[in-house]
Amino acid sequence: MTEPKLKPAPLAYNNESFLASPDGRILRLLSEYIEPLSRFRREQIQDTVVFFGSARVPSRDSAANQLNDVRNNGAGVAAAQQARDMKRAEAAIDMARYYEDARRLAHLLTEWSAHIPARRRRFVVTTGGGPGIMEAANRGAHEAGGRTIGLNINLPFEQFPNPYITPSLNFEFHYFFMRKFWFAYLAKGLVIFPGGFGTLDELFEILTLAQTEKLAKKIVVVIYGSEYWKKIVNFEAMVDAGVISPQDLELFKIADSPEESFEFLKEGLTRYHLGPQQPKRTGEAATPEIAKTRP
Secondary structure (H helix, E strand, C coil): CCCCCCCCCCCHHHCHHHHCCHHHHHHHHHHHHHHHHHHHHHCCECCEEEEECCCCCCCHHHHHHHHHHHHHCCCCCCHHHHHHHHHHHHHHHHHHHHHHHHHHHHHHHHHHHCCCCCCCECCEEEECCCCCHHHHHHHHHHHCCCCEEEEEECCCCCCCCCCCCCHHHEEEECCHHHHHHHHHHHEEEEEECCCCHHHHHHHHHHHHHHHCCCCCCCCEEEEECHHHHHHHCCHHHHHHCCCCCHHHHHHCEEECCHHHHHHHHHHHHHHHHHCCCCCCCCCCCCCCCHHHCCC
8 A cells, every 4th residue: 555645845945934934034134135235236236325204295296286186175175174184285385395306316416426437336316115205316316317226115004116216126125124224234325305203213323323433434414404304303402412512413414405415415425435545444344345245
């Protein structure tokens, strides 16, 4: 009598239930490091300029349509609700300028970087890959004919890939800290547009790394929109209270136009990353190059 044959067990790396289990977490983490690294190498990405900002900021056309809808749908709506809807629509019109400015700045950066003589792609515009300011920056870079990166993440709301990301550079992350690693690791420039909790988190993480000299490179930081940011964060009050030093205010520049931001970024990126090699501080690690990346 022939013994029944057991069905072969799945190979460990094909075992989806194991890979999705708590015991497989380390493999998932490694995948979110190694797979992007492989793609960045293949796409010849040397470094990036990262744009942060709210996912809820609309384009000028979208904001105008929203305002028109509120005006046209006023009949039959309670006065109090109509007033709230109108206030939100008018706020969207005001915030839409930041969408258009991010789009313009990303366009200027991408046009400039396209003419840098280099074997690999320099200062590629990178965002969180979603709507709002992220879409605006990817859109501006796309319209300038350049590559543009989206580091997306699974969220219960808001986040979905915008259509302006270069398809081969469209990433999806599960772990926030691995996504943030890739934001910081390749960045030589950072632009912070108006945003909420996530934008504040990203801004202060980078400033903390710069302040504590945990970065092996100089990141040129622009905080965009003085009208917004001076209402949200009082940096001078932090100096007055002694919780940061006056020199910490030199870690960034507050700017109010795409042209002003572009000139500041171009000057800083040229000085620190295109000019003669800067001497390293004692004990400082080498600037990471994606072609020869090390942890």
